[in-house]
Amino acid sequence: MATLQQQLAEKFLEKLAESKQVDxxxxxxxxxxxxxxxxxxxxxxxxxxxxxxxxxxx
Amino acid sequence: xxxxxxxxxEEVRGIRKVDIDFQKGTFSISGxxxxxxxxxxxxxxxxxTGQIGRLTGRGTKGLSVAxxxxxxxxxxxxxxxxxxxxxxxxxxxxxxxxLRKVSSPTKPKIVPADDDVKAALAEIAEHPExxxxxxxxxxxxxxxxxxxxxxxxxxxxxxxxxxxxxxxNTAQNKxxxxxxxxxxxxxxxxxxxxxxxxxxxxxSEDLLEAVNKRRKLLGLPEIPELTADSKLDSxxxxxxxxxxxxxxxxxxxxxxxxxxxxxxxxxxxxxxDSILSDLAKLEADPALLAALQRHSFIQKGLExxxxxxxxxxxxxxxxxxxxxxxxxxxxxxxxxxQKLQEALLQKGTAIAQAGIRVIGLLGPVQKIAEAxxxxxxxQVLTIWKTDLDGLxxxxxxxxxxxxxxxxxxxxxxxxxxxxxKGLQDLTENVISKPDQTAALDAQTFLTTxxxxxxxxxxxxxKNKAAExxxxxxxxxxxxxxxxxxxxxxxxxxxxxxxxxxxxxxVNQDDESAFTAKLTPSEGKLEFEVNFYDRGLFxxxxxxxxxxxxxxxxxxxxxxxxxxxxxxxxxxxxxxVVMSVDAGHRYQFCKxxxxxxxxxxxxxxxxxxxxxxQMKSAGLVTRKTSLSFHGWTVDxxxxxxxxxxxxxxxxxxxxxGKVEVGAAALRHHLEYVSRLLADQLGAPIAFRADGNYExxxxxxxxxxxxxxxxxxxxxxxxxxxxxxxxxxxxxRKTALxxxxxxxxxxxxxxxxxxxxxxxxxxxxxxxxxxxxxxxxLLGCFRCExxxxxxxxxxxxNPESLRCAxxxxxxxxxxxxx
Numbered sequence: 001m002a003t004l005q006q007q008l009a010e011k012f013l014e015k016l017a018e019s020k021q022v023d024x025x026x027x028x029x030x031x032x033x034x035x036x037x038x039x040x041x042x043x044x045x046x047x048x049x050x051x052x053x054x055x056x057x058x
Numbered sequence: 059x060x061x062x063x064x065x066x067x068e069e070v071r072g073i074r075k076v077d078i079d080f081q082k083g084t085f086s087i088s089g090x091x092x093x094x095x096x097x098x099x100x101x102x103x104x105x106x107t108g109q110i111g112r113l114t115g116r117g118t119k120g121l122s123v124a125x126x127x128x129x130x131x132x133x134x135x136x137x138x139x140x141x142x143x144x145x146x147x148x149x150x151x152x153x154x155x156x157l158r159k160v161s162s163p164t165k166p167k168i169v170p171a172d173d174d175v176k177a178a179l180a181e182i183a184e185h186p187e188x189x190x191x192x193x194x195x196x197x198x199x200x201x202x203x204x205x206x207x208x209x210x211x212x213x214x215x216x217x218x219x220x221x222x223x224x225x226x227n228t229a230q231n232k233x234x235x236x237x238x239x240x241x242x243x244x245x246x247x248x249x250x251x252x253x254x255x256x257x258x259x260x261x262s263e264d265l266l267e268a269v270n271k272r273r274k275l276l277g278l279p280e281i282p283e284l285t286a287d288s289k290l291d292s293x294x295x296x297x298x299x300x301x302x303x304x305x306x307x308x309x310x311x312x313x314x315x316x317x318x319x320x321x322x323x324x325x326x327x328x329x330x331d332s333i334l335s336d337l338a339k340l341e342a343d344p345a346l347l348a349a350l351q352r353h354s355f356i357q358k359g360l361e362x363x364x365x366x367x368x369x370x371x372x373x374x375x376x377x378x379x380x381x382x383x384x385x386x387x388x389x390x391x392x393x394x395x396q397k398l399q400e401a402l403l404q405k406g407t408a409i410a411q412a413g414i415r416v417i418g419l420l421g422p423v424q425k426i427a428e429a430x431x432x433x434x435x436x437q438v439l440t441i442w443k444t445d446l447d448g449l450x451x452x453x454x455x456x457x458x459x460x461x462x463x464x465x466x467x468x469x470x471x472x473x474x475x476x477x478x479k480g481l482q483d484l485t486e487n488v489i490s491k492p493d494q495t496a497a498l499d500a501q502t503f504l505t506t507x508x509x510x511x512x513x514x515x516x517x518x519x520k521n522k523a524a525e526x527x528x529x530x531x532x533x534x535x536x537x538x539x540x541x542x543x544x545x546x547x548x549x550x551x552x553x554x555x556x557x558x559x560x561x562x563x564v565n566q567d568d569e570s571a572f573t574a575k576l577t578p579s580e581g582k583l584e585f586e587v588n589f590y591d592r593g594l595f596x597x598x599x600x601x602x603x604x605x606x607x608x609x610x611x612x613x614x615x616x617x618x619x620x621x622x623x624x625x626x627x628x629x630x631x632x633x634v635v636m637s638v639d640a641g642h643r644y645q646f647c648k649x650x651x652x653x654x655x656x657x658x659x660x661x662x663x664x665x666x667x668x669x670x671q672m673k674s675a676g677l678v679t680r681k682t683s684l685s686f687h688g689w690t691v692d693x694x695x696x697x698x699x700x701x702x703x704x705x706x707x708x709x710x711x712x713x714g715k716v717e718v719g720a721a722a723l724r725h726h727l728e729y730v731s732r733l734l735a736d737q738l739g740a741p742i743a744f745r746a747d748g749n750y751e752x753x754x755x756x757x758x759x760x761x762x763x764x765x766x767x768x769x770x771x772x773x774x775x776x777x778x779x780x781x782x783x784x785x786x787x788x789r790k791t792a793l794x795x796x797x798x799x800x801x802x803x804x805x806x807x808x809x810x811x812x813x814x815x816x817x818x819x820x821x822x823x824x825x826x827x828x829x830x831x832x833x834l835l836g837c838f839r840c841e842x843x844x845x846x847x848x849x850x851x852x853x854n855p856e857s858l859r860c861a862x863x864x865x866x867x868x869x870x871x872x873x874x
Binding site: 030 | 218219221222224225226228229232233361363364523527528529530531533534537538540541542544545549620621
């Protein structure tokens with residue numbers, strides 16, 4: 001059984017994807033961040049949100 | 059999760075040395091207050107988590123596992139204090155041993171040291187809530203809603219969720235500041251472009267009209283449409299070395315700066331004054347200032363927490379979670395300070411935006427000064443711009459604003475002394491220059507226009523990126539909040555349903571229609587319960603203490619079910635249902651058995667009756683229950699068992715401690731008398747409180763055994779079984795001739811008199827008493843397996859037996 005945190009993270013990412021307000025690349029980065037770190041840091045989130053749309057490949 | 063197979067405890071808390079076989083099943087430990095039951099709970103909790111809940115939390119200042127975990131005589135030898143637990147891990151189908159010493163609580167020795175075993179045990183170590191004591195019950199039931207929310211969220215590990223939400227909010231705020239700065243940059247570069255083009259709105263049509271007028275004059279083709287690739291100065295030969303200076307545009311830039319400079323003293327003054335006022339408020343209120351300083355200090359500390367050591371003061375904590383909870387509680391206390399901080403930073407951002415606009419005015423003039431060879435003034439402007447750039451950073455923190463107090467008082471812009479004169483000289487210098495030829499004017503107009511359009515486009519691009527980043531962060535934060543609320547509401551809804559169902563099942567006789575309501579709102583968790591259909595009230599409003607205890611346990615079980623689901627296999631319940639009455643306790647046993655069939659509960663109680671009820675309800679068996687009859691600082695808990703008691707008494711007498719031996723004998727006789735009264739069906743006058751005296755029990759047990767032996771002898775005779783008749787007669791004779799039996803009336807075991815008399819005996823006087831009772835109790839046991847005899851069935855017994863069937867005396871005579 002998934003923990004409450006895991007359930008919440010899954011729902012959050014699912015809802016974010018549905019909203020289409022955030023591109024898939026950023027959602028994937030968020031998924032990795034929430035999976036790998038118990039304590040999410042604001043600066044890590046800033047980096048993800050500041051990624052160019054569609055990824056960082058120019 | 060785990061199931062506990064056995065525990066070996068040495069020199070921990072009040073325990074010297076104890077081995078307990080838990081058999082992976084629900085287990086009860088009973089004994090009077092101070093007999094060491096909770097010491098066992100502490101030791102198991104320590105073995106599993108490295109913590110002892112009793113030594114942490116509120117009201118435990120100055121207590122620690124390191125100092126107070128070892129037995130009081132071993133505080134200087136913490137290595138001697140350790141717990142070794144044999145556990146079974148159902149999820150892995152593996153068994154493991156955990157050896158944890160008080161001297162190194164965070165480094166247990168785990169065998170086998172498999173990664174999956176270590177991970178499973180590490181998970182347990184993060185869940186101190188496997189232990190529930192009455193103190194925790196009060197935390198759920200009687201606290202105010204804000205505190206209850208914290209307590210329950212801590213149990214459900216929701217603080218990690220709060221941490222993620224906080225990080226998302228901080229990221230959103232940071233990106234909003236970035237976006238505001240980018241917007242100010244757009245405004246500044248837009249103003250510079252408009253000023254140069256001498257148009258009032260940045261419409262393509264107006265821009266192209268101004269540009270094409272110059273291009274036409276230079277014989278260059280007009281630009282029909284402004285696109286992203288349009289170059290306003292296209293066609294101008296790059297090889298020609300023309301001055302990077304357009305007199306008319308430069309004059310406008312100089313005048314724009316000059317005009318703006320008139321209002322510099324008042325620029326964002328209201329914001330600066332407001333910041334100063336807030337800072338003064340802080341200075342006048344040391345508590346608020348301390349709270350604010352603490353707020354940012356603790357915020358920084360929380361960000362840096364990465365283990366059980368406080369990053370702010372290096373103090374070691376029981377674990378990281380305790381440290382985080384402590385810091386979060388401190389943060390919550392400074393809510394007013396947080397509000398003030400937000401206001402300060404908002405005004406700081408407004409000043410930073412004003413600063414960006416000033417930098418936008420200084421930039422073109424600095425270039426003019428450089429172009430005109432006025433290096434002194436160019437240097438003044440360069441230093442000022444750098445200073446204003448640095449100021450932006452200080453304006454984004456409270457510490458930075460506090461450091462800027464003097465500057466905010468005298469004028470945050472800090473206009474250099476040489477500025478006014480330098481600007482005036484440069485303006486006069488530019489104006490005094492001969493007008494440029496129309497062609498040169500047009501050429502420099504176009505190059506400058508292109509430069510400023512590029513700056514504007516770059517600022518727009520950055521602003522767009524900042525807008526997207528902020529919008530993304532906001533969408534993520536808003537979505538997280540919505541999902542969090544939905545999930546929490548669903549969670550509380552499920553907890554509420556489980557809690558109500560559990561409580562109804564315990565109290566089905568008088569509250570079969572019980573309901574409860576958990577209402578989360580703004581960091582609070584309101585908890586109301588139905589009181590006999592008269593409405594919803596706080597739990598402590600009308601319900602008795604016993605009912606409140608029941609509620610606490612039911613809420614705990616509902617929360618654990620939600621937290622662990624089918625992995626909820628272990629919990630320590632330390633004297634938590636002490637004020638629940640007898641009828642409801644039976645239902646409580648039923649609840650545990652039916653709703654949590656796969657959970658091993660270790661239950662302690664000081665109430666002997668409750669311990670018996672657990673057995674009669676089938677929650678525990680004789681093999682999965684243990685009684686302590688007393689405790690001394692030298693021996694630790696004294697276990698009620700015939701195997702060890704005589705050794706303990708002999709040991710006490712050998713040390714000349716007759717009073718310790720007397721107390722042990724007295725408790726043992728009480729224990730065995732109760733047991734035999736139950737197993738042999740001795741007629742005892744019923745007492746509603748179950749508090750039977752030894753004097754009421756032992757004589758009746760003796761009488762019952764004589765009667766049973768007589769019946770067995772008669773029955774054997776009727777069947778013609780000589781062997782059985784001899785065995786029955788032999789047991790009856792032994793019983794009658796035992797000096798313990800002979801003296802039991804004489805010693806009459808009156809608690810008030812003889813107990814104390816024994817304690818006053820000399821060693822030589824007391825030894826015969828011990829021998830007599832040892833001899834007497836031997837008559838009630840099987841010589842082979844040494845188990846206590848019992849009758850079966852309990853009503854209308856047909857035989858007197860032992861566990862190994864060596865004793866099996868028929869009680870039913872042959873029908874005549």
